[in-house]
Amino acid sequence: MTDAVEIRNAVKRYGNVTALHGVSLTIRDNEFFTLLGPSGCGKTTLLRMIAGFEDVTEGEIRLFGQNIANLEPNHRPVNTVFQHYALFPHMSVIDNVAFGLKMQKVAQDARRKRAAEMLEMVHLSAFADRLPAQLSGGQQQRVALARALAPSPKVLLLDEPLSALDLKLRQAMRVELKQLQEDTGITFIFVTHDQEEALTMSDRIAVMSAGHVQQIGTAQEIYEAPVNRFVADFIGETNLLPVEVLSVRDGRAEVTLPGGHRLQVAAAGQGIGKHHLSIRPERMALTEAGDLQAVVDRVVYLGTDRQVIARLEDGTPLHLRLQNSDRVAVPAPGTRVGLAVEAGAARLLAD
Amino acid sequence: MALRNVRHYPGFLAMTVACLVILYAPLLVVMAYSFNDSTSITNWGGVSLRWYADVFTGPEAPRFKAAAWNSLTIAVIAATSATAIATAAALAMLRAGGFKGRSLTYALINLPLMVPEIVIAVASLIFFSMVGLTPGYLTILIAHITFCIPFAYLPIAARLQGIDGSFEQAARDLYASRAQSFFLILLPLMMPGVVSGYLLAFIISLDDFIITNFVKGAGMETLPTAIYGSVKQGIKPNIMAISTLMLGVSILFVTLSYLINRKGQKSL
Amino acid sequence: MAGPGSNHAPGPGSWRGILVPLLLPTWAMIGIFLLLPVLLMAVYSFLTKEFRGGVEWEFSLAAYDQFFLNRGLFGDEPPTVEWTYITVFARSIAQAAGATALCLLIGFPTAWFIATRPASSRGIWLFLITVPYWVNLLIRTVSLRFLIRENGPLNDALMGVGLISEPLQIINTNLAVQLGLFYSYLPFMVLPIYAAVERYSFAYSEAAADLYANRWVTLREIVLPIVRPGIVAGCILVFIPSLGAFLAPNLLGGAKNFMIGSLIEEQFKKSLGNWPFGAAVSMILMTLVLIVLFVQARAATRQEVR
Numbered sequence: 028m029t030d031a032v033e034i035r036n037a038v039k040r041y042g043n044v045t046a047l048h049g050v051s052l053t054i055r056d057n058e059f060f061t062l063l064g065p066s067g068c069g070k071t072t073l074l075r076m077i078a079g080f081e082d083v084t085e086g087e088i089r090l091f092g093q094n095i096a097n098l099e100p101n102h103r104p105v106n107t108v109f110q111h112y113a114l115f116p117h118m119s120v121i122d123n124v125a126f127g128l129k130m131q132k133v134a135q136d137a138r139r140k141r142a143a144e145m146l147e148m149v150h151l152s153a154f155a156d157r158l159p160a161q162l163s164g165g166q167q168q169r170v171a172l173a174r175a176l177a178p179s180p181k182v183l184l185l186d187e188p189l190s191a192l193d194l195k196l197r198q199a200m201r202v203e204l205k206q207l208q209e210d211t212g213i214t215f216i217f218v219t220h221d222q223e224e225a226l227t228m229s230d231r232i233a234v235m236s237a238g239h240v241q242q243i244g245t246a247q248e249i250y251e252a253p254v255n256r257f258v259a260d261f262i263g264e265t266n267l268l269p270v271e272v273l274s275v276r277d278g279r280a281e282v283t284l285p286g287g288h289r290l291q292v293a294a295a296g297q298g299i300g301k302h303h304l305s306i307r308p309e310r311m312a313l314t315e316a317g318d319l320q321a322v323v324d325r326v327v328y329l330g331t332d333r334q335v336i337a338r339l340e341d342g343t344p345l346h347l348r349l350q351n352s353d354r355v356a357v358p359a360p361g362t363r364v365g366l367a368v369e370a371g372a373a374r375l376l377a378d
Numbered sequence: 379m380a381l382r383n384v385r386h387y388p389g390f391l392a393m394t395v396a397c398l399v400i401l402y403a404p405l406l407v408v409m410a411y412s413f414n415d416s417t418s419i420t421n422w423g424g425v426s427l428r429w430y431a432d433v434f435t436g437p438e439a440p441r442f443k444a445a446a447w448n449s450l451t452i453a454v455i456a457a458t459s460a461t462a463i464a465t466a467a468a469l470a471m472l473r474a475g476g477f478k479g480r481s482l483t484y485a486l487i488n489l490p491l492m493v494p495e496i497v498i499a500v501a502s503l504i505f506f507s508m509v510g511l512t513p514g515y516l517t518i519l520i521a522h523i524t525f526c527i528p529f530a531y532l533p534i535a536a537r538l539q540g541i542d543g544s545f546e547q548a549a550r551d552l553y554a555s556r557a558q559s560f561f562l563i564l565l566p567l568m569m570p571g572v573v574s575g576y577l578l579a580f581i582i583s584l585d586d587f588i589i590t591n592f593v594k595g596a597g598m599e600t601l602p603t604a605i606y607g608s609v610k611q612g613i614k615p616n617i618m619a620i621s622t623l624m625l626g627v628s629i630l631f632v633t634l635s636y637l638i639n640r641k642g643q644k645s646l
Numbered sequence: 647m648a649g650p651g652s653n654h655a656p657g658p659g660s661w662r663g664i665l666v667p668l669l670l671p672t673w674a675m676i677g678i679f680l681l682l683p684v685l686l687m688a689v690y691s692f693l694t695k696e697f698r699g700g701v702e703w704e705f706s707l708a709a710y711d712q713f714f715l716n717r718g719l720f721g722d723e724p725p726t727v728e729w730t731y732i733t734v735f736a737r738s739i740a741q742a743a744g745a746t747a748l749c750l751l752i753g754f755p756t757a758w759f760i761a762t763r764p765a766s767s768r769g770i771w772l773f774l775i776t777v778p779y780w781v782n783l784l785i786r787t788v789s790l791r792f793l794i795r796e797n798g799p800l801n802d803a804l805m806g807v808g809l810i811s812e813p814l815q816i817i818n819t820n821l822a823v824q825l826g827l828f829y830s831y832l833p834f835m836v837l838p839i840y841a842a843v844e845r846y847s848f849a850y851s852e853a854a855a856d857l858y859a860n861r862w863v864t865l866r867e868i869v870l871p872i873v874r875p876g877i878v879a880g881c882i883l884v885f886i887p888s889l890g891a892f893l894a895p896n897l898l899g900g901a902k903n904f905m906i907g908s909l910i911e912e913q914f915k916k917s918l919g920n921w922p923f924g925a926a927v928s929m930i931l932m933t934l935v936l937i938v939l940f941v942q943a944r945a946a947t948r949q950e951v952r
Binding site for chain 3: 078079080099100101102105106107111113114115116117126127130131174175178
């Protein structure tokens with residue numbers, strides 16, 4: 028099966044500013060793929076390059092095997108849901124949805140029928156003859172979706188479509204979008220800065236920062252096996268401990284933690300020298316001895332959890348998440364505790 | 379490839395250039411010919427300032443000088459009066475809250491802009507005739523002040539609108555009288571708008587032809603009416619010299635107004 | 647222009663107290679020297695013409711009668727429609743329409759182009775477009791006349807380059823008048839369209855392209871409907887002054903292009919004067935202007951209700 032989108036070494040420069048430094052990735056057919064990163068990381072630039080609104084300075088963009096980098100946007104079988112929807116204000120909802128079909132010279136009857144079907148799919152049939160200004164934000168977003176899907180694109184691009192909605196609506200739309208992708212089987216490329224969105228909706232995620240792709244993987248891979256400090260820190264919460272790798276053998280590394288403790292962790296190609304270790308706060312437990320010794324500073328009550336803020340012997344800060352349940356003892360501030368790190372939970376990072 | 383730039387339309391740059399060419403060509407041509415050494419306007423005889431000299435010292439010079447003097451003095455008086463009146467009006471419209479008749483006043487201020495110039499000209503002539511005022515300097519002046527008011531009002535009101543009311547409140551809070559808070563606080567802040575309005579009114583008055591032509595009566599000339607009269611007899615080279623001079627004055631004033639406005643924007 | 651409902655200030659005791667003195671000069675000047683004269687003019691249109699020019703205070707519909715009807719030489723034939731003056735109005739409307747079309751054709755691309763320049767240079771472009779406007783209209787019209795005369799520089803240049811062999815007779819034609827009107831009022835077309843395009847969100851154009859429209863279809867289907875209020879404003883601002891224009895037809899059109907402005911002016915030259923008639927023609931012009939404004943206002947509000 029040909030990949031839906033293949034990006035080979037895409038570079039984007041504006042004058043002396045480089046927005047994308049040689050990005051390469053493949054997106055499979057029928058996949059919900061997310062580009063995740065903070066503002067300015069280049070994710071929107073990449074999306075717009077696929078849509079055709081930015082020139083490709085260097086590199087290739089292939090759509091089902093065909094290089095589209097030189098195609099005009101209106102010649103690419105790719106459609107976009109814009110961040111602020113861009114619904115044509117002077118056209119009714121149904122005319123908006125039918126617009127792409129009209130441009131493709133579909134006959135009027137067929138157009139109307141298809142547009143009506145799309146509106147039905149997003150549950151907005153009753154609003155067919157209204158103007159966009161008469162719809163709520165959530166409704167406008169669904170019209171934008173219907174409009175982009177009506178011409179049966181090979182790939183659907185979504186540019187932070189949920190960012191203008193309030194929380195409850197956003198959460199509901201996440202489920203709807205995921206369902207829509209599964210029902211239609213169209214490849215979705217989704218851009219967001221919200222990691223919760225990315226984790227809940229995506230088949231695979233590309234984490235980006237400063238024009239580079241940091242890591243590509245499923246939600247689980249990215250969360251549990253971050254490759255560098257950026258990914259470990261950007262996704263969820265973590266403890267970043269500076270460590271020294273003493274030796275590496277058979278895919279296992281021996282590292283020295285601050286305070287002198289030694290730990291055996293899985294190695295992923297790192298050499299000896301200074302690195303960081305990422306340990307998720309929920310993957311540690313309080314114990315008698317443990318891999319680490321720490322002093323508790325504070326315990327913060329968070330409802331579902333308790334956050335234990337502690338310090339290692341040499342002062343390195345650390346925090347744990349303890350689930351709020353009768354089975355878990357809550358340490359008092361000032362007590363010395365031992366911390367056990369779950370096997371495999373300590374990830375050695377590349378940097 | 380440029381479709382990805384949705385702002386670009388082929389041919390629009392060419393149109394814009396054509397537009398500018400059409401706008402500037404006649405002016406540049408007149409300017410060029412004003413330096414023409416030949417007495418015939420059709421042949422080019424070399425560069426010379428003779429027509430400028432002719433304007434000031436030639437046979438028609440006294441007539442043009444008188445006309446210029448009239449134009450200038452009328453413009454100064456009309457601009458000053460219109461600016462003062464417009465400033466007062468702006469203060470009332472923008473600083474007195476809502477009052478009965480506010481919309482009507484707004485319509486009244488805009489009235490000179492809504493009525494076609496020729497209709498204003500006719501109406502003014504009829505009025506002065508009925509009232510018994512002999513057409514002359516005074517009638518021109520009255521008409522000018524009247525139609526300059528909205529032109530002065532525009533920049534003044536725009537400027538005043540951008541000035542927060544808290545400055546005057548602070549002044550009054552610190553025991554300033556209304557007059558003091560105006561002259562020491564508000565007016566200095568309004569100044570760019572006031573100056574802009576003055577310059578605008580000045581140019582409008584200086585340039586006016588139709589209304590002036592109707593209400594001036596015989597024997598009175600302003601610069602535009604004098605030029606018109608001369609042109610009716612055929613375009614002579616000294617006309618181009620005068621035109622170029624007036625052109626220069628207009629551009630100078632407008633540039634000044636623009637720069638003052640720009641500088642004013644930065645200070646607020 | 648700062649309209650009603652703007653920055654209202656500190657409460658009573660501030661400017662409100664001297665409201666009347668502040669507004670009296672404005673009311674006086676515009677009320678007495680503009681509003682009153684216009685009303686007086688309306689009255690004059692219903693008076694009788696005095697033999698030496700001026701009027702007699704006797705009610706008469708003679709002025710309007712003269713405009714619309716032809717009572718023949720002896721007055722006992724049934725009146726027929728007098729086409730002379732109606733033709734003048736029709737011609738003026740046609741010329742004004744032509745000038746408006748010219749302004750739109752050249753003004754729209756210009757306004758679009760300027761609005762799509764980087765923000766820093768837009769001011770300069772606008773400045774360049776408006777500077778000629780601030781030159782005295784008389785001088786501008788005279789310059790144009792000089793340029794397009796039969797033995798003027800334009801013809802000289804065209805013949806010199808070899809494009810034409812005989813001078814073009816542009817002056818004293820419809821085109822000359824429309825060029826003159828175009829020259830007089832172009833910025834009035836460009837500025838409202840520029841303002842509308844500046845407010846336009848280019849995401850709409852991108853969405854249209856994304857949905858397979860080429861740029862000209864996008865212009866027709868998406869841009870123009872959204873930018874329409876600016877275009878309408880521009881057309882009104884060019885059309886109305888063009889109707890009553892005097893200088894362009896007078897200096898560029900010659901005898902064949904007699905328009906409303908010249909017709910009115912003629913009535914007030916001392917010896918041939920017919921003041922009531924001049925007043926009547928002015929009233930008819932005002933009515934025409936009001937009709938245009940009214941229709942446009944109605945269309946605008948109807949669009950908003952939609």
